[in-house]
Amino acid sequence: MSFQAYIDNIKAKTGKSPEDFKKLAEKKGFLKKGELLATVKAGQIVEWLKEDFELGHGHAMAIYATFKGKTE
Template sequence: MSFQAYLDNIEAKTGKNPAGFRAWGKDKGFGAGAGLAPGVKAGEIVTALKDEFGLGHGHAMAIVALLKGAKKEGDA
């Protein structure tokens, strides 16, 4: 499955697109510009995504990659 397919599935489930998750990450204190805020661990973000949106581990990690800037929309 491509990264974009993960994002499409996540949006279908949550109603949030990548920009919405970036805003969510900043609001939660996870994001800092282009990347994660200092000291933020992937596990904290995954837990929040599972609790708040009911995402599974793989989909939550896709959002972590998006917030880190490691992946972006359209990536394979």
């Protein structure tokens, strides 16, 4: 599955884009001014996305990748 396919599937399931998740992550204290805090680990993001949005591990990691700056 391509990276874009992951993002498209996440949008279809949750109605949220990577930008929406970034805003939510800022409110949770994972990001500051759009940048992932150095103290935040991938596992924390994955756990949050699994619990709150019922995303699978791969889909949660795709969102984490967008936080790290990946776009493709």
